[in-house]
Amino acid sequence: MMIRRIWIFLCAMALVSTAFAVEAPDSLTIGRVGSDVVLRWTAVPGATGYNIYKEVDPGFDPNMTFPYVNDWPSLTLSDPWTGGNQYFYAVEAVVPVGDISGTILDSN
Numbered sequence: 001m002m003i004r005r006i007w008i009f010l011c012a013m014a015l016v017s018t019a020f021a022v023e024a025p026d027s028l029t030i031g032r033v034g035s036d037v038v039l040r041w042t043a044v045p046g047a048t049g050y051n052i053y054k055e056v057d058p059g060f061d062p063n064m065t066f067p068y069v070n071d072w073p074s075l076t077l078s079d080p081w082t083g084g085n086q087y088f089y090a091v092e093a094v095v096p097v098g099d100i101s102g103t104i105l106d107s108n
Contacts, residue, residue: 024044024091024092024093025041025042025043025044025047025050025091025092025093026041026042026044027040027041027042028040028041028089028091029041030089032081033078035080035081036078036079036080036081037078037079037080037081037087038076038077038078038079039052039076039077039079039089039091040075040076041075041091042075043075044093046093046095046096047093047094047095048071048073048094048095048096049071049072049073049093049094050069050071050072050073050074050075050091050092050093050094051067051069051070051071051072051091051092051094052067052068052069052072052077052089052090052091053065053067053068053089053090053091053092054068054079054087054088054089055087055088056085056086056087056088057088058088060088060090062090062092067092068089071094
């Protein structure tokens with residue numbers, strides 16, 4: 001009985017140790033290029049894509065809303081400028097197991 005409990009504990013530890021946390025996308029910049037708002041960020045090792053959130057409320061919580069763009073494969077996003085409104089963006093890295101990393105919030 002003792003050997004079986006130790007085996008289960010070791011298997012559980014192996015599963016935990018193989019999981020990894022990814023960093024939030026770094027160096028998020030937002031600028032205007034022509035009539036577009038352009039977001040750029042650096043790659044997150046292990047990420048398969050990025051979720052981008054866009055809201056008018058500076059205090060929005062990305063965990064409480066749907067992504068503006070889901071699983072974006074690139075490190076840049078051009079968003080047409082609509083004028084008149086200030087928008088706030090968040091970028092999250094998506095990892096292969098579906099976990100989401102930390103978030104960087106910024107505004108234009």
